[in-house]
Amino acid sequence: MQTTSSNTEPEQQGQSIPRPAAALPACVIGSLVPGGGHVFLGARQRGAFFFLALSGLFGLGLSMDARLALHAGLDDPLALVIGVGQMAIGLPYLVARALGFAAGDIRSATFDYGIAFTSTAGLLNVLVVLDVIDIALGRKT
Amino acid sequence: MIRSHLLNLLSYSALVAAVFAVLLRREPRSRLRFGAMVFGAFVLSALLAGWLMAQVRG
Numbered sequence: 001m002q003t004t005s006s007n008t009e010p011e012q013q014g015q016s017i018p019r020p021a022a023a024l025p026a027c028v029i030g031s032l033v034p035g036g037g038h039v040f041l042g043a044r045q046r047g048a049f050f051f052l053a054l055s056g057l058f059g060l061g062l063s064m065d066a067r068l069a070l071h072a073g074l075d076d077p078l079a080l081v082i083g084v085g086q087m088a089i090g091l092p093y094l095v096a097r098a099l100g101f102a103a104g105d106i107r108s109a110t111f112d113y114g115i116a117f118t119s120t121a122g123l124l125n126v127l128v129v130l131d132v133i134d135i136a137l138g139r140k141t
Numbered sequence: 142m143i144r145s146h147l148l149n150l151l152s153y154s155a156l157v158a159a160v161f162a163v164l165l166r167r168e169p170r171s172r173l174r175f176g177a178m179v180f181g182a183f184v185l186s187a188l189l190a191g192w193l194m195a196q197v198r199g
Contacts, residue, residue, distance in 0.1 A: 046163060050160065053159055053160050056156060057156045057157070060152060060156075110144065110149065113149045116153065117153060124157065127160075127164055128164065131164055141167060
């Protein structure tokens, strides 16, 4: 079977075609599912890697008794950043809340590790979404 | 659940370093080198900070 350049992944070709119109949907999908934006743009391997790595980081954090809570107010800016960071992972955050993982256990020895893991996963997803926008606009391959 | 502090440090460093490497580098060899450097920096700086805090505490 003959292989054409159109059915290979952009990352396998070493280049990608800018698709500015796809930037917004890719951004939305990437915000909801880690790596989803990359898959939407055709970079399936990278998208799958980001999904596994960020979901793994978030899942490990949950297994360490992390609490998922949004701190409203500016009296504790760090707590606000942590809360927003946890939410930035997208659907995994909502699924975890729906499954009852939001409470956490502050008495656990790994509670603080869990907070670090879950918030880092979300904040890294923000960088992944920015990467998707750059790829869609042709700034990166 | 992981209870070991060292394993927590290693798993966190490995995952974050891998994501940074894939985000910031495009060539496989460059990714590997950059990821290893970030991983080493995470682990060494955490161990150094821990050692310094242990000295201060006495």
